[in-house]
Amino acid sequence: MASMLQIIFEKLIFWMAWIIIPLVMEIIPAIGGFFILLRKKLAARKTPPPTRYPEITLIVPVYNSDQTLEACLRSVYESDYPRDRIYIMLVDNQSTDGSFRVFCQCQELFPELSMQWMSARQGKSKALNMSLFSSEGKYIIHIDSDGLLHPQAIKNVVDRFESSPHIHSLTGVILTNPQLVEETPGTFLKMVRRCEFFEYCQAFLAGRNFESELDSIYTLSGAFSAFRKSTILKTQMYNTETVCEDTHVTFQVRKLLKKSIHLCENAYFFVEPIDDLNKLYTQRQRWQTGELEVSHMFLRQKLQAKSFLSDFVVRMLTFDHTFAFPRMIWYFALICLAFLNYPFYLIFGSTVILYALYVLSALLYYINIVTYLKDQPDLRRYYAKKWYIIPLLPLYNFCVFWIRFAGIINSINNRSGWRRRNFSEEKEAINQTISKDFSLFRRARNALYLMINDHVKE
Numbered sequence: 001m002a003s004m005l006q007i008i009f010e011k012l013i014f015w016m017a018w019i020i021i022p023l024v025m026e027i028i029p030a031i032g033g034f035f036i037l038l039r040k041k042l043a044a045r046k047t048p049p050p051t052r053y054p055e056i057t058l059i060v061p062v063y064n065s066d067q068t069l070e071a072c073l074r075s076v077y078e079s080d081y082p083r084d085r086i087y088i089m090l091v092d093n094q095s096t097d098g099s100f101r102v103f104c105q106c107q108e109l110f111p112e113l114s115m116q117w118m119s120a121r122q123g124k125s126k127a128l129n130m131s132l133f134s135s136e137g138k139y140i141i142h143i144d145s146d147g148l149l150h151p152q153a154i155k156n157v158v159d160r161f162e163s164s165p166h167i168h169s170l171t172g173v174i175l176t177n178p179q180l181v182e183e184t185p186g187t188f189l190k191m192v193r194r195c196e197f198f199e200y201c202q203a204f205l206a207g208r209n210f211e212s213e214l215d216s217i218y219t220l221s222g223a224f225s226a227f228r229k230s231t232i233l234k235t236q237m238y239n240t241e242t243v244c245e246d247t248h249v250t251f252q253v254r255k256l257l258k259k260s261i262h263l264c265e266n267a268y269f270f271v272e273p274i275d276d277l278n279k280l281y282t283q284r285q286r287w288q289t290g291e292l293e294v295s296h297m298f299l300r301q302k303l304q305a306k307s308f309l310s311d312f313v314v315r316m317l318t319f320d321h322t323f324a325f326p327r328m329i330w331y332f333a334l335i336c337l338a339f340l341n342y343p344f345y346l347i348f349g350s351t352v353i354l355y356a357l358y359v360l361s362a363l364l365y366y367i368n369i370v371t372y373l374k375d376q377p378d379l380r381r382y383y384a385k386k387w388y389i390i391p392l393l394p395l396y397n398f399c400v401f402w403i404r405f406a407g408i409i410n411s412i413n414n415r416s417g418w419r420r421r422n423f424s425e426e427k428e429a430i431n432q433t434i435s436k437d438f439s440l441f442r443r444a445r446n447a448l449y450l451m452i453n454d455h456v457k458e
Contacts, residue, residue, distance in 0.1 A: 030361030033210035037368045040213055047163040049155075053081065055137030056158065057229075058088045061128060065145040066098040068272075070106055072145050077110040081154040087136045088115040090145075091127040125238035125245045132232060141226040143269060148177065149224075150268035157226045157267045168231040168259040169250070171217065172224035172267040173204040178382045181273050191389075192280075193273040195396040198362075198389045205265060205372045206365040212263040219291075220253075220261060222246030224269035231259060247291060265372060268379075281403055288407030358394035366390055 058076060062069065069090075076088065090103060103117050118134070120127030132140065139161055143149060157170055176197045184190040211217045225246065235252040238245040253259050274280045366387065373380035 030364055033206060034364040034368055036210055036213055037206065038371070040209070047159065049159055050162045053085050053155070053158060054139065054162075055085045055087065056081075056139045056141060056154070057131075057135035057137050058086055058154075059128065059131045059135070059140060059142050060088065060090045060145050061142075062090050062092040062095060062099050062103075062145050064095045064097045064099060066095075066102045068146040069099055069102045070109070071148060072143070073106045073110060073113070073115075075148040075151075076154075077113055078151055079149060079154050080151050081158070083112045084114075085137070086113065086154070088113055089118060089131045089134065090115065091118045091120055091131045093120055093127050128245070129237040132237060135229060138229060139226055140229050140232055142222065142224070144223045144271065147174075147223055147269050147271040150270070153224075153267040153269060157264050160262075160264045160267075161226070161228065164262075166260060167262050168228050168257075169220055169253050169261045170226045170264045170267075171208065171220040171261070172226070172264055172269045174221050174223050174269050174271060175200050175204070175379075176273040177270040178379070184273070189276065191392070192277070192396070194386055194389050195392055196273055196280075197383075198386070198393055199396065199400075201369050201383060202362070202365045202393075204263065205369045208263045209265050209368075209372070212261075212265075215260050215262070217261045217263065218250070219247040220250045223271055224267070226264075227253075231257065266375065268376070280400075281406075284400060284403045285407035285410060288404045289410070292408070355394055358397075359391050362390045362393045 060072065065072075073088070076086065077083070079086075092099060100117065103115070106113075107115060116134075118127070118131060120130060128142075139158060141154065141157065153172060157172065160170060161167060176193065178197065181190070181193045181197055184193050208217055222245065231253065232249070234257055235249060236256070238249060250261060254261060274283065370380060370384055373383060
């Protein structure tokens with residue numbers, strides 16, 4: 001009996017040791033978020049729309065956007081927000097294609113829209129700052145030129161501002177375009193894009209939705225974000241020293257102005273899915289680098305143990321970056337256990353349990369998201385029918401973790417910039433390094449061999 005209890009105790013300790021990190025970092029927050037979001041949905045109340053909608057400025061950064069600009073502006077034209085209350089500023093950052101020609105065509109196609117073209121030669125951040133000073137109206141909304149607004153998106157954002165005076169900044173819900181996902185050639189890439197769609201749904205309709213309830217959103221999405229003009233003009237504007245100017249503005253609003261930031265969970269903006277794995281690799285590394293850059297700018301004096309409990313940003317950085325290293329060690333250590341005479345069933349069993357817990361958290365998010373998509377029947381139907389993606393998400397997230405981890409490592413050695421090595425270039429660099437290291441080994445071996453032969457001959 002004593003030996004049986006000892007075996008059970010040892011197995012329990014083993015599983016606790018391996019499960020504790022993912023349990024604390026991801027699974028428990030997912031379960032807690034499920035109940036908070038469920039309560040939010042049940043307690044939601046509809047507020048009456050304003051009697052007269054205010055004027056707004058829509059800022060659209062443009063860079064070689066001739067393939068997507070017309071569709072973007074068409075989505076604004078087809079919006080249910082009064083067209084005579086929208087002032088559109090297209091800020092071009094040294095495009096070399098036919099973007100201006102497309103703009104001229106759109107002026108004829110959508111004569112009811114008030115549009116202005118601004119040329120800038122100082123980078124995206126300075127171009128955005130220039131447009132802020134020239135903006136009109138009560139609210140300023142940023143959208144990317146390669147995405148599509150949902151017809152109700154602008155009105156829902158303004159409704160939220162008008163009904164909630166304490167909200168000064170909003171981020172919309174960013175999703176990949178389901179139509180483009182389903183038009184993807186090739187089974188493998190289509191499945192990756194479907195996983196990406198689920199990832200965006202979880203990130204915004206679950207993750208940031210949950211964070212919005214706790215006033216702990218880390219960054220406003222640059223693809224679709226909105227501000228009270230009186231708030232954004234009090235900031236230091238967009239920063240030119242980071243690749244994540246949207247995160248920098250978020251920190252200014254929160255840390256300098258002490259204003260709240262929230263998600264407008266019924267305002268949708270659809271972006272193009274990733275082109276390939278190279279695009280995924282460079283995109284996520286750029287996000288990771290920008291996150292670290294902005295955190296360093298604002299939190300150099302606050303990255304202390306005592307700030308872990310008082311500042312959610314410090315907690316997030318701890319989980320997202322500091323804990324990334326023990327997670328890496330954890331993954332490799334699990335493999336090494338096979339060489340330390342641990343029973344295979346114990347290693348395999350713990351891995352299966354962990355994977356099942358990740359699938360459970362994904363399932364809880366899935367239930368939440370289906371609930372929040374109730375007012376969008378087509379989108380809800382598409383999402384609900386892809387339930388089979390749920391068991392694939394832990395594997396997809398595992399791959400993304402390693403990409404983000406590579407971003408942490410590369411940010412230590414590389415200067416900030418939009419240009420990042422893609423996956424193919426990274427593999428080539430690794431192969432060259434391995435080849436160089438082995439060539440040094442071969443040269444050392446040959447030198448030692450010659451030295452020994454010469455000594456024998458003497």
